[in-house]
Amino acid sequence: NLVTPEMLSMMADRPIEFALSNPVPEIMPDIALASRDDLIMATGRSDFPNQVNNSLCFPFVFRGALDARAKRFDEAILIAAARALAELAREPVPQEVLDAYELTELSFGKEYIIPTQFDPRLIERIPPKVIEVVKQSNSNSE
Structure with missing residues (x-):
């Protein structure tokens, strides 16, 4: 309270x-x-809509940073991950996510402003964005 x-x-x-x-x-x-x-x-709870939890992003941010052999971890990486999450939230939700939550529909709005941690697209979308930022950063520092 x-x-x-x-x-x-x-x-x-x-x-x-x-x-x-x-x-x-x-x-x-x-x-x-x-x-x-x-x-x-x-x-921060999974039993309410719009769970905000570091498990939603950090495994995928670290995957991208490791794959890119990032030498530092900066704000640009986190911004890239946040933008990837924002893009995903506006796309149609896969059936397997709906099934995991026993829902028939879920779309961007008050009840769904951020993807769920069970969204399989997270591993497909966040690491490549992180890799892209790390590569840009590396080429700018050379």
């Missing part, structure tokens, strides 16, 4: 609440969402 509905009511239009404390978020999604129709909510 570190974040209250009253606090959410003071936010601008279409606020985003990242309640990432685990196991108990700063405000529970049902309470937060009941307080505002325009709220986008994310937590």
